[in-house]
Amino acid sequence: MAQRIVIDPVSRIEGHAKITIHLDDAGQVTDARFHVTEFRGFEQFCVGRPLWEMAGITSRICGICPVSHLLASAKAGDHILAVSIPPAAEKLRRVINLAQIIQSHALSFFYLSAPDLLLGMESDPASRNVFGLLAAEPELARNGIRLRQFGQEVIELLGGRKIHPAWAVPGGVRASLTADSRDHIRSRLPEVRATALDALGRFKGLLEQFQEEASIFGDFPTLFMGLVADDGAWEHYDGYIRFVDSDGKIIEDRLDPARYQEYIGEAVEPWSYLKFPFYRPAGYPHGSYRVGPLARLNICTHIGTPLADRELREFRDHGHGAATSSFFYHYARLIEILAAIERIDVLLDDPDMLASRLRAEAGINQLEGVGVSEAPRGTLFHHYGVDQDGLITKVNLLIATGQNNLAMNRAVAQIARHYIDGNHISEGMLNRVEAGIRAFDPCLSCSTHAAGAMPLHVVLVGPDGAVLDQVMR
Amino acid sequence: MINEQPTANDQPRAADDDPLPREPRPYSFVVIGYGNDLRGDDAVGQRVALSVACWRQPGVMALAVHQLTPELTTWLVRAKFAIFVDASRVEDESPSPQFRRIEPSSVQLMRGHTGDPQVLLALTQLAYGSCPLALWITIPARCFDFGAGLSPTARCGAAAALRHIRALIRSEGAIHA
Numbered sequence: 001m002a003q004r005i006v007i008d009p010v011s012r013i014e015g016h017a018k019i020t021i022h023l024d025d026a027g028q029v030t031d032a033r034f035h036v037t038e039f040r041g042f043e044q045f046c047v048g049r050p051l052w053e054m055a056g057i058t059s060r061i062c063g064i065c066p067v068s069h070l071l072a073s074a075k076a077g078d079h080i081l082a083v084s085i086p087p088a089a090e091k092l093r094r095v096i097n098l099a100q101i102i103q104s105h106a107l108s109f110f111y112l113s114a115p116d117l118l119l120g121m122e123s124d125p126a127s128r129n130v131f132g133l134l135a136a137e138p139e140l141a142r143n144g145i146r147l148r149q150f151g152q153e154v155i156e157l158l159g160g161r162k163i164h165p166a167w168a169v170p171g172g173v174r175a176s177l178t179a180d181s182r183d184h185i186r187s188r189l190p191e192v193r194a195t196a197l198d199a200l201g202r203f204k205g206l207l208e209q210f211q212e213e214a215s216i217f218g219d220f221p222t223l224f225m226g227l228v229a230d231d232g233a234w235e236h237y238d239g240y241i242r243f244v245d246s247d248g249k250i251i252e253d254r255l256d257p258a259r260y261q262e263y264i265g266e267a268v269e270p271w272s273y274l275k276f277p278f279y280r281p282a283g284y285p286h287g288s289y290r291v292g293p294l295a296r297l298n299i300c301t302h303i304g305t306p307l308a309d310r311e312l313r314e315f316r317d318h319g320h321g322a323a324t325s326s327f328f329y330h331y332a333r334l335i336e337i338l339a340a341i342e343r344i345d346v347l348l349d350d351p352d353m354l355a356s357r358l359r360a361e362a363g364i365n366q367l368e369g370v371g372v373s374e375a376p377r378g379t380l381f382h383h384y385g386v387d388q389d390g391l392i393t394k395v396n397l398l399i400a401t402g403q404n405n406l407a408m409n410r411a412v413a414q415i416a417r418h419y420i421d422g423n424h425i426s427e428g429m430l431n432r433v434e435a436g437i438r439a440f441d442p443c444l445s446c447s448t449h450a451a452g453a454m455p456l457h458v459v460l461v462g463p464d465g466a467v468l469d470q471v472m473r
Numbered sequence: 474m475i476n477e478q479p480t481a482n483d484q485p486r487a488a489d490d491d492p493l494p495r496e497p498r499p500y501s502f503v504v505i506g507y508g509n510d511l512r513g514d515d516a517v518g519q520r521v522a523l524s525v526a527c528w529r530q531p532g533v534m535a536l537a538v539h540q541l542t543p544e545l546t547t548w549l550v551r552a553k554f555a556i557f558v559d560a561s562r563v564e565d566e567s568p569s570p571q572f573r574r575i576e577p578s579s580v581q582l583m584r585g586h587t588g589d590p591q592v593l594l595a596l597t598q599l600a601y602g603s604c605p606l607a608l609w610i611t612i613p614a615r616c617f618d619f620g621a622g623l624s625p626t627a628r629c630g631a632a633a634a635l636r637h638i639r640a641l642i643r644s645e646g647a648i649h650a
Contacts, residue, residue: 060511063539111543130543131579134599142600149544163539 003027005420007430017444019433021416032416034408034437036274036444043395051077051364051390056166058382058397062443064107066164067100067155068375071237072382075371077170079258080386082365088355089172094237095347096158096167097373098340101236102192103151104376105293105333108441109199110144113330116435117206121213122428140202143195147337150192154344157181172359179354186348189341193307196338200311203334207318210327214318216418217436218326218411221246223279223289224298225403227257227374232301234308234339236374242299243279243289248321250299257372260381260398274444275402288406291378292440293332298322303335305342311335326411329439364390375400377443401442411436501532501645503552503605504638505590507541508560514614514627518558521612521631525638533642541593549593550601554608554645556638557590560627561611568613570630572637575609608641610634 005021021032042061049057055073059066071093078085115128118137127135134141152163158177159165167174177185207214227235228242241255241263255263267276267284279287289295298319303309315335318328347353364386371382378400385394415436419429506522508515519537526535534548541557549555561571577595588596590609597604612630623631 131596131599134596138600145543145600146547149547152544 005425005430007434017437017442019412019437021412021420021433023420027421029413029416029420032409032413032433033271034405034412036272039273043397046395047392049392051080051170051384051386051392054382054384054392055169056164059164059166061397063163064443065100065104065375065377067096067159068373068380069382070159070165070168071097071373072371072375072380074168074170074173075373076369076382076384077371078360079369079371080364080366080384080390081170081360081362083171083360083362085172085360086355086357088176088352089358090237091347091350091352092158092173092176092358093168095177095344095353096155096165097237098344098347099151099154099158101151101340101374101376102337103148103155104441105337106144106148106151108376108438109330109333109337110141110148112441113435113438114141114144116431116438117203117210117330121432121435122426125427125431128431140198143198147192147195150188153188154185157185169359171361174358176355176358177353182348182353185344189345193338193341196334196341197307200334200338203331204314207331213432213435214325214327216415217432217439218407218414219324220407220410220414221324222407223251223282223287224295224322225279225289225291226296226299226379227372228253228300229304234296234300234303236296236340238373241372241379244299244322246322246324248298248319257379257381258370260370260372260383264398264403266398272405274405275398276405277398277403278406285406288410289403290326290407291400291403292329292376293336294323294326294329295378296374297332297335303339305339305346308335308339308342311338326407326436326439329441333441364388367393377401377441378403399443401440401444404440404442408437408440408442411440498551498553498605499532500534500548500552502534502554502556502638502642503548504533504535504556504558505538505541505545505548506535506558507538509539510537511619511621513616513618513620513622514612514624515560515617516621517560517612517614517623517627517631520623521558521610521634521638524631524635528639530642541588541590543593543596545593546597546600549597549605550603552605554641555590555594555605556608556610556641557593558610558612558634559590560614560617562617563613563615563626568626568630570613570634570637571609571611573609573611575607577604610637 003023007019017034017036019032019034022030024030042058046057055070058073059070061069111130115133119128119132155165159167223243223245225241225243227239229235229239241257242250243252244250263280265278265280265284267278269276278284279289297312297315303312312335315331368385373380380400381398383396384392387393412433415433419432504522504525506518508518510516510519522535522537536548575591577598578591579595590607594604594607612627612634614627616624
């Protein structure tokens with residue numbers, strides 16, 4: 001008889017989801033799905049709010065990556081005001097985005113995934129957590145905690161608070177760094193740089209023992225997408241959209257991020273609240289593409305800082321053109337932490353860090369605007385329509401995690417088919433399925449906002465369990 | 474009643490207090506108020522912490538946070554005494570804040586990136602080999618609807634909690650009036 005295995009909830013991820021694994025009569029996996037079971041709905045309830053509130057409201061989408069939404073929203077506002085923001089404001093926004101990448105990646109690696117990687121996929125689940133990590137690797141775990149704390153501290157020094165800072169606004173930012181704050185951040189750079197390099201060294205040392213996972217955890221050809229700078233360098237705040245294929249060949253370049261709807265479509269499925277964006281020319285579901293750290297390292301020509309570029313060259317030995325295994329998201333995340341630390345180091349020397357001209361003043365000059373930046377988990381689009389008074393008339397949020405949805409589902413199926421045998425199921429096998437999802441570091445709280453487009457199935461069940469009525473859209 | 478109307482800017486900035494453990498215990502008290510500041514009475518812990526920050530007492534660090542995350546261990550390890558302040562849903566007519574001495578405990582494991590005060594103490598103990606003495610104050614709360622206001626019950630509870638915290642700080646001689 002056909003069976004179904006349900007992993008509910010998926011643990012050590014941001015948000016709520018479950019995985020279902022379908023088995024045939026022989027106990028072999030026929031299919032597996034990653035279901036996102038929570039709904040946020042920001043696209044709907046932001047309608048009618050003033051544009052000026054959007055950065056503050058949308059930063060509340062997430063407690064892990066509020067800065068990403070803050071920046072994408074402020075950039076959509078810049079577009080609607082039709083302003084070019086002061087150079088100092090852009091540089092300061094870059095610093096806070098780099099800090100956001102550091103703290104979010106540190107959380108993903110040290111708190112959520114390192115227990116699997118350093119203690120083992122089959123280790124005792126009771127200690128496969130941050131406690132177990134501290135017991136086994138106290139120095140690494142302590143340094144990981146301090147690394148995340150550094151990222152949050154930079155955010156607080158700029159934005160006034162660690163999470164949900166209402167600091168970036170349409171037209172610029174509210175405040176610059178003080179000289180004391182700048183010097184304090186600079187004083188901590190050697191420590192966090194050493195932590196990043198140590199973690200990278202440790203991870204590379206583990207690759208030998210995780211060869212099987214690297215070949216099974218979402219290793220398949222897809223496209224990769226993200227922002228690159230004018231010269232093709234790694235970019236996190238502005239620039240152009242580039243797509244590469246799994247051979248590393250550029251298939252689209254210098255695309256205008258604001259015209260994303262020309263090359264990205266959005267599909268829905270009845271079993272998940274998470275949208276399924278796809279590369280429009282390839283259609284759905286063939287147009288699967290990945291975003292985030294792995295994609296950013298696959299699409300860029302170089303990073304532009306010495307230590308990170310050295311690591312990037314080594315990273316590229318693990319792929320033929322592009323690194324296609326989602327297991328390497330972990331690796332890419334650590335390289336990006338190093339890149340972000342180096343970039344902050346460079347930016348701190350800029351006199352604009354202490355500037356006072358930080359905001360372009362303007363009214364509503366366009367009725368539509370798109371703000372795009374690289375969130376830790378990938379390219380983030382905020383698309384707003386406004387009326388003449390600046391009240392929001394429509395919102396479309398294209399979130400990084402959603403853009404990985406097709407690949408995450410394919411990865412779950414690939415892992416389940418390899419590890420799950422219906423006649424003998426161990427906790428370690430199921431943990432590998434979860435770990436495959438953790439590699440993407442999905443942020444589900446960020447990702448489920450579309451209402452009205454999702455298929456809906458409402459079932460009215462009587463006290464005896466009988467289905468009294470049902471409605472499907 | 475809470476007299477001050479604190480804002481985020483009243484919090485000591487991080488740069489004022491480098492969390493690098495140069496001194497073993499530079500703070501007499503670390504007060505951590507936590508909860509969602511947009512869900513009515515759930516904000517009461519943060520409001521208490523912000524009020525303590527307004528006192529600007531030497532040797533006292535107050536932190537208003539949404540959740541208890543592992544990074545807070547970098548502050549706890551530097552304190553002699555920790556006070557956690559949270560909201561607690563109540564139904565009875567005349568509730569009072571509960572004050573409870575707590576010990577480290579990892580029974581409720583930190584599975585993701587957040588935990589409760591006892592878990593955070595246990596994490597501090599494991600990471601640094603010691604943790605502060607700790608008090609967990611839970612303030613009666615009735616309304617968790619969306620919004621930034623506190624119910625009268627939560628406001629009264631916050632005032633009582635603040636009196637207790639002030640008395641504790643005075644008893645430790647941390648106030649140099």
